[in-house]
Amino acid sequence: MAEAPRPPSQEFHSVLAENRVFPPSPEFASRAHIRSMEDYRRLWDEAERDPDAYWGARAREELYWKEPFQTVLDWKPPHARWFVEGRTNLAYNCLDRHLDKRRDKTAILFEGEPGDRRKVTYGELTRDVNRLANGLRSLGVRKGDRVGIYLPMIPEAAVAMLACARIGAVHSVVFGGFSAEALLERMNDAGARVLLTADGGWRKGVVVPLLENVRKALPQMNSLERVVVFQRTTQGTLQLSGKELAWSELVSKQSDTCEPEWVESEHPLFILYTSGSTGKPKGVLHTTGGYAVNASLTTRWVFDLKDEDVYWCTADVGWVTGHSYVVYGPLMNGATTVIYEGAPNHPGPDRFWDLIAREKITILYTAPTAIRAFMRLGDEHPKRHDLSSLRVLGSVGEPINPEAWMWYRDVIGGGRCPVVDTWWQTETGSIMLSPLPGATPTKPGSATLPLPGIHTEVLDRQGNSVPANQGGLLFVTRPWPSMLRTVYGDPDRYVRTYFSELPGKYFTGDGARRDNDGYFWLMGRVDDVVNVAGHRLGTAEVESALVAHKSVSEAAVVGRPDELKGTALVAFVTLKQGVAPSPELKKELGAHVTKEIGAIARPDEIRFAEGLPKTRSGKIMRRLLRDVAGGKQTTGDVTTLEDLNVLATLRNNEE
Numbered sequence: 001m002a003e004a005p006r007p008p009s010q011e012f013h014s015v016l017a018e019n020r021v022f023p024p025s026p027e028f029a030s031r032a033h034i035r036s037m038e039d040y041r042r043l044w045d046e047a048e049r050d051p052d053a054y055w056g057a058r059a060r061e062e063l064y065w066k067e068p069f070q071t072v073l074d075w076k077p078p079h080a081r082w083f084v085e086g087r088t089n090l091a092y093n094c095l096d097r098h099l100d101k102r103r104d105k106t107a108i109l110f111e112g113e114p115g116d117r118r119k120v121t122y123g124e125l126t127r128d129v130n131r132l133a134n135g136l137r138s139l140g141v142r143k144g145d146r147v148g149i150y151l152p153m154i155p156e157a158a159v160a161m162l163a164c165a166r167i168g169a170v171h172s173v174v175f176g177g178f179s180a181e182a183l184l185e186r187m188n189d190a191g192a193r194v195l196l197t198a199d200g201g202w203r204k205g206v207v208v209p210l211l212e213n214v215r216k217a218l219p220q221m222n223s224l225e226r227v228v229v230f231q232r233t234t235q236g237t238l239q240l241s242g243k244e245l246a247w248s249e250l251v252s253k254q255s256d257t258c259e260p261e262w263v264e265s266e267h268p269l270f271i272l273y274t275s276g277s278t279g280k281p282k283g284v285l286h287t288t289g290g291y292a293v294n295a296s297l298t299t300r301w302v303f304d305l306k307d308e309d310v311y312w313c314t315a316d317v318g319w320v321t322g323h324s325y326v327v328y329g330p331l332m333n334g335a336t337t338v339i340y341e342g343a344p345n346h347p348g349p350d351r352f353w354d355l356i357a358r359e360k361i362t363i364l365y366t367a368p369t370a371i372r373a374f375m376r377l378g379d380e381h382p383k384r385h386d387l388s389s390l391r392v393l394g395s396v397g398e399p400i401n402p403e404a405w406m407w408y409r410d411v412i413g414g415g416r417c418p419v420v421d422t423w424w425q426t427e428t429g430s431i432m433l434s435p436l437p438g439a440t441p442t443k444p445g446s447a448t449l450p451l452p453g454i455h456t457e458v459l460d461r462q463g464n465s466v467p468a469n470q471g472g473l474l475f476v477t478r479p480w481p482s483m484l485r486t487v488y489g490d491p492d493r494y495v496r497t498y499f500s501e502l503p504g505k506y507f508t509g510d511g512a513r514r515d516n517d518g519y520f521w522l523m524g525r526v527d528d529v530v531n532v533a534g535h536r537l538g539t540a541e542v543e544s545a546l547v548a549h550k551s552v553s554e555a556a557v558v559g560r561p562d563e564l565k566g567t568a569l570v571a572f573v574t575l576k577q578g579v580a581p582s583p584e585l586k587k588e589l590g591a592h593v594t595k596e597i598g599a600i601a602r603p604d605e606i607r608f609a610e611g612l613p614k615t616r617s618g619k620i621m622r623r624l625l626r627d628v629a630g631g632k633q634t635t636g637d638v639t640t641l642e643d644l645n646v647l648a649t650l651r652n653n654e655e
């Protein structure tokens with residue numbers, strides 16, 4: 001047997017020996033919003049002493065409130081209501097309130113994959129949002145109605161989200177890389193009345209067939225009344241029929257002004273589906289006031305965002321990072337936010353660096369998986385471009401290994417830019433753990449410390465504090481404004497998933513440890529969720545996709561460490577009687593998962609097995625399979641049940 005494999009998180013996260021520390025440079029600190037650890041601690045203590053006063057002050061600073069709130073927090077664990085009597089509108093906060101000073105400032109700097117460019121000013125964005133908002137109202141969309149968004153990364157994605165917010169409709173964005181099936185499931189769960197989509201989007205030189213996917217799902221979309229189609233990739237008149245309607249037609253007759261719907265602070269803003277440990281994705285529900293306060297505040301503090309910055313978060317709006325840090329956070333701050341449509345390596349490996357140099361981008365926020373991919377492509381590509389405009393670099397989505405962190409800092413940041421490794425989740429709505437670039441000394445691979453007012457702890461299952469340098473479970477022990485409010489349509493699941501491990505404390509699903517300085521080091525998921533190339537997936541979702549195939553009897557999907565993607569997916573599959581394993585069948589199963597969920601969920605490796613190792617109670621022994629997947633003990637086409645049983649016996653003896 002090869003060397004004993006370790007669980008993915010620890011193997012990948014070889015940080016125990018990491019002791020480099022990088023304090024912020026005095027020049028950077030002297031100009032930053034938060035300039036020292038004393039500043040940070042002062043805010044922290046303020047929040048600790050009187051959380052209501054602290055958050056109340058932040059909420060008044062960050063947002064325009066049409067009606068002021070009286071109650072900062074109403075906490076009946078595990079249910080929180082923030083800024084209770086307040087009324088506001090997020091589109092107003094992202095647009096109208098900037099118009100006096102920033103009407104002609106670029107709000108969105110767009111670059112399409114084919115090279116087309118658009119600068120959308122705050123004035124133009126306001127007009128576009130208002131027209132679409134009026135258009136949605138003309139279709140009968142009212143406050144509280146759900147609207148689906150299935151668009152490429154074009155300015156209209158932001159326009160769509162803001163138009164919903166303007167009229168109090170609840171948006172649910174579905175990542176354009178998801179399949180027709182995945183879209184269908186989400187739209188039906190949300191009960192969407194209208195879907196905003198496009199004919200297609202550009203990715204790696206080809207068109208992602210969004211409208212085609214919509215059409216496949218449409219007959220089964222129970223609640224859907226209209227599909228509004230933006231024309232992005234085709235020429236000539238769009239051929240539309242039935243429930244379909246051209247975006248251009250919908251907005252052309254509309255007024256440029258639209259009275260915002262002043263919603264209660266707790267009015268739902270969006271539902272975003274994310275993976276959990278069961279086969280069914282969870283509709284994470286965020287509400288207006290609390291979400292907005294945190295999204296706005298963290299964008300400014302964590303990235304040290306200023307009016308003159310050109311800020312680029314490379315996430316797709318289909319993920320929470322795109323919600324909080326492409327659209328809402330930057331626009332609430334009146335910033336210029338960059339939207340790039342396509343693949344990072346199209347048409348060449350230096351697309352990102354070319355864009356940064358050309359547009360003089362100052363803040364870059366991306367994922368470790370991208371950083372590792374660039375690192376592998378070689379230093380010559382970034383080095384060909386002038387990246388001296390950059391001043392802050394961010395990372396999100398998965399643990400960043402110290403090697404990638406150092407490369408990011410040195411090669412992309414020229415050794416001059418602070419790196420902020422930001423830990424958070426769809427459920428937290430905004431960044432929770434992160435350095436503040438002008439204050440916090442950073443260590444490669446650590447998300448450092450919680451932001452002021454955020455209480456994170458590493459605990460064991462009994463709720464005891466875990467001593468320094470030992471792994472435990474990461475909890476958030478007090479409510480925070482941008483926390484999820486429920487799982488849409490399934491309030492029990494909210495309590496079960498997040499608040500049943502320790503009552504009243506939010507369980508993140510992540511493992512972590514703290515070092516002697518109290519810094520947090522994330523160790524990966526402890527549940528059946530995996531982060532594959534920065535995309536969050538549930539192994540159970542992939543399993544249910546596999547067993548839906550006619551040849552498959554059983555499937556177990558686990559993660560294994562992968563140098564590039566962080567985690568790769570390995571599927572163990574048993575076939576129905578009479579079905580022979582073959583390389584063609586592996587291909588077919590891969591294509592099947594792509595069809596059911598999307599290409600991001602296609603297993604990197606499929607292994608046929610004669611049976612799956614199970615405990616006496618019939619549970620699949622996933623830990624064992626993770627070991628097998630990571631250690632490559634078995635060779636050949638079929639892993640026999642006997643092999644697995646032998647391993648299972650060994651494992652049982654060990655425990």
Ligand code: WTA
Pocket residue numbers: 274319320321395396397398399400421422423424425426427447508509510522524525531535536
């Ligand atoms: C992981 C993305 C380590 C973590 C914003 C979390 C991270 C999951 C980091 C949430 C980080 C995110 N270091 N791990 N800086 N950021 N994660 O919901 O496992 O798509 O639970 O939100 O990503 O993924 P989600």
